[in-house]
Amino acid sequence: MKTILSLAGRLLYFLMGWRFEPLPPYFSKKHVIIGFPHTTNMDAVRAFTALRIIKRTGHIMIKKEAFFWPLSVVLRMLGGIPVDRNASRGVVEQMVSAFDAHDQFLLAIVPEGTRKKIRTIRKGFWYIARSAGVSIICWYLDNENKQTLWLGEIVPGKDITADLIRIRDLYAKAGYRFPLEAADMGISENSEKNEAANL
Numbered sequence: 001m002k003t004i005l006s007l008a009g010r011l012l013y014f015l016m017g018w019r020f021e022p023l024p025p026y027f028s029k030k031h032v033i034i035g036f037p038h039t040t041n042m043d044a045v046r047a048f049t050a051l052r053i054i055k056r057t058g059h060i061m062i063k064k065e066a067f068f069w070p071l072s073v074v075l076r077m078l079g080g081i082p083v084d085r086n087a088s089r090g091v092v093e094q095m096v097s098a099f100d101a102h103d104q105f106l107l108a109i110v111p112e113g114t115r116k117k118i119r120t121i122r123k124g125f126w127y128i129a130r131s132a133g134v135s136i137i138c139w140y141l142d143n144e145n146k147q148t149l150w151l152g153e154i155v156p157g158k159d160i161t162a163d164l165i166r167i168r169d170l171y172a173k174a175g176y177r178f179p180l181e182a183a184d185m186g187i188s189e190n191s192e193k194n195e196a197a198n199l
Contacts, residue, residue: 002055009053018046019147020053026137026153029104032129033058033137036171036178038112043141047108048078050148058108061095081107092127099132112178120181126163130156138167140174149174 013020035047051058057079064082067075081098083091099105107128111121129136138151151170156163164180171178 002052005052006055009049012049013046013053016046017146020050021148021150023054024150024153026135027150030099030102030132030134031106031137031153032125032132032134033106033108033139034111034125034167035108035139035141036110036112036176037141037143038110039141039143043110046141046148047139051079051106051108056104056106058106059098060108061091079108091124092131095128096132099134118179120179123160123164126156126160136163136167138170140171140176142174144175 010020035043037043048058059079059081061083062075062080064084066072067080067082081095083094085091089097095107099107109125109128111123111125112118125136136154136156138154140149140151142149151174154163154167154170168178168180
């Protein structure tokens with residue numbers, strides 16, 4: 001079945017006129033994958049198709065209220081992970097548990113969070129990756145040239161500001177610059193709860 005889905009994914013990319021870049025050598029079993037830019041609903045289609053091409057399942061966070069039958073069956077098939085934003089355990093803890101419970105787990109996050117113009121990106125992806133002990137893979141949808149690009153791997157350190165700048169520079173070199181407010185340059189550990197709540 002994975003082979004069939006992979007071939008179907010390659011065909012879909014061909015029909016869309018897009019080129020899928022092969023996996024980089026640093027790609028392994030568990031990552032937080034971030035994607036820029038978020039300009040259309042087709043971004044999600046391309047992302048999930050890409051994961052089918054490499055015969056892997058990508059996961060996205062969806063509020064638990066959406067998991068009612070029969071929609072829940074579809075959402076789980078697509079890789080949806082139910083998240084309880086009101087639970088005593090925060091979103092970060094819930095995602096860490098999801099990583100711990102699987103031998104292979106790829107969590108896809110769009111830090112821009114919306115197709116509208118934003119002042120700064122959401123940073124919950126960094127807290128999840130650091131807490132789960134996994135790296136962040138930077139993925140770029142090059143709409144102008146109709147190709148996907150793997151820009152690099154970031155292993156979260158102790159300084160979120162330094163990591164955000166490194167990530168921003170990777171995308172800037174590829175031709176895309178996402179916004180960061182001045183306040184982002186002085187982020188404290190107390191920001192974790194607020195950022196995770198906005199994932």
